[in-house]
């Protein structure tokens with residue numbers, strides 16, 4: 091097994107030549123095969139030939155999440171469906187998911203990048219990886235899985251949930267690497283403690299955590315409680331899935347972006363102006379090797395900054411700092427993306443529910459909880475308690491069915507939720523991040 095690790099320490103000049111060549115090939119392909127891009131180029135009087143330098147990329151308009159939604163489900167694919175071997179999806183702003191596809195070569199590229207990520211995060215082929223990311227439409231589980239196999243490590247596809255059984259597996263199998271969301275990692279440590287298992291006696295060396303925002307404070311806590319070195323991994327399904335960027339375990343200071351596959355930019359989310367290194371703004375990605383679902387200047391809505399300083403690990407790839415937030419009000423609850431507007435559409439489908447609601451996010455026992463407070467009409471509220479509870483259960487079920495996230499629903503009397511003079515306060519986030 092030979093990974094393209096050489097790319098990671100390549101002199102910038104050589105790397106940039108490869109990036110430009112790959113970019114131009116990608117632009118040619120999307121122009122030829124994706125009507126959305128062809129139209130955008132034509133409208134802006136740009137031809138693929140106009141892109142002759144990395145600087146020229148700035149001339150191309152951005153791609154937004156709404157563009158993916160408008161072309162739902164497969165309209166952004168650049169290859170015939172015959173060539174697509176895998177489909178993943180994530181929740182979108184209207185309840186319609188964002189759909190992404192992969193060719194066989196894309197799956198191989200992804201596995202390769204995940205293997206490189208795991209290696210950067212401290213894993214070797216001699217390691218056993220306890221993969222507690224969810225398997226399914228979500229890219230986390232399968233992304234890590236294929237990368238672990240590519241690396242030659244042993245992977246335990248334990249997925250999320252069934253925490254006590256996970257503790258038994260961790261104890262009996264002796265995995266050395268843990269992959270999970272940071273909050274689930276903490277929950278694992280808690281359940282382990284409950285059943286009398288100490289992480290001191292387990293064999294974990296490294297933990298690779300992502301898919302939700304977490305802080306340095308959280309890292310310290312995880313490292314202490316789980317007795318391992320914790321690194322941050324970044325990715326999103328629209329760009330590939332996990333493995334777009336990862337911290338090296340040597341520095342643990344910013345995530346190296348795999349620039350031989352992805353071009354990052356930071357823009358001012360209001361004006362779209364490209365910002366210099368070090369300035370904080372919205373992260374934008376262009377993929378330069380993907381076949382089925384290439385994206386050009388895709389606005390991630392994640393807020394961060396780029397750091398071009400050399401790193402002690404020897405990698406020349408640029409680093410992005412920890413994602414500090416989103417340009418919109420998206421919530422990430424246990425790894426699931428939830429927009430208040432999605433909850434709103436579920437609520438507004440119910441009879442007798444008023445358009446006054448509030449989402450309260452908290453972290454209990456290290457797991458994120460979502461409580462939805464919603465006002466109901468006077469009549470329903472003065473009805474029997476049993477009816478109210480039925481209604482609460484029904485709304486919770488709809489939220490779970492549509493958005494894939496568990497929520498506690500609490501119906502409240504009219505006028506209980508504070509009215510705002512300006513922008514409504516839809517979210518109260520009590521999590522300490």
Ligand SMILES: [Zn+2]
Pocket residue numbers: 337338340341346401402403404405
């Ligand atoms: Zn490094």
